[in-house]
Amino acid sequence: MDTVDRKILELLQADASLSIAEIAASVGLSQTPCWKRIQRLEGQGVIERRVALLNPEKLGLGLTVFVSIETNDHSEAWLARFAELVAAMPEVIELYRMAGDVDYMLRVIVPDMASYDAFYKRLIAAIPLKNVSSRFAMERVKSTTALPLDAVTA
Amino acid sequence: MDTVDRKILELLQADASLSIAEIAASVGLSQTPCWKRIQRLEGQGVIERRVALLNPEKLGLGLTVFVSIETNDHSEAWLARFAELVAAMPEVIELYRMAGDVDYMLRVIVPDMASYDAFYKRLIAAIPLKNVSSRFAMERVKSTTALPLDAVTA
DNA sequence: TTTGAAATCGTGCTTAC
């Protein structure tokens, strides 16, 4: 993992539809070694997948909610069940287990408040939760999937 | 935007490296009309871009932090400056303006606690903030970029 | 051992039906 690798990753994070020729030219390599590096990065799992990003507003998915959850049950089994439950809920874009006073944090995307209410009811009916608190987003100011490779030394 | 469009988007959200032939077969269309639909969805901006998703752990980016911010200044000018500032900070993956007691919410990715501390100091030095509260993630349980198209009627 | 040039082969994209 050197500077050239990082440059390649930087480019692919921004636009995965770039051709090998374009990437090779940008990083100052010819096609074959550039292609081999990309293959290696995919093989190593550094590049996990290539996906299409959709515009939520254009699809009528206007509401983003950050949900903080506290639980009484901190067992492995409870988490396993919670994880499985959430995996089956497509509205939940992200779920993190947290340090500190809040146990879990979810990011949820739904069309509107009515849909969120329905989601919320489904969630609290599905599994016992001690406390659930919702914060609603008014505006998406910045949003990216690009990781900060500047900070990376690996 | 019909069932076939949604099916196409569903597939591309999961894997943007799929060939037109594969997508066409999955949705029960031949290649040309399938290709035309994808072109239209891109032209409309429903498909915003195609990107590579990287594995943060393999890059040594192990720490995700949710940062809640309160400000005293609720002017347009303040937000414009804050937005510009944050746009230039690659550690900030997401920034939302919120309803309720918290004004802004950030998701930040850094290698470790020392890097977060450095980021935090840079942030509070750059712009006046009334209150900043950080919640640290211990484990990423679920994480996707796929929007819930089931909920969409548009 | 690693790089670059060229041939192959599978796609995307275009045209005609």
Added chain:
DNA sequence: GTAAGCACGATTTCAAA
């Protein structure tokens, strides 16, 4: 909407540094 053809880009092979 289907089917056929052209053109381009991704792989592979092979020669050279």
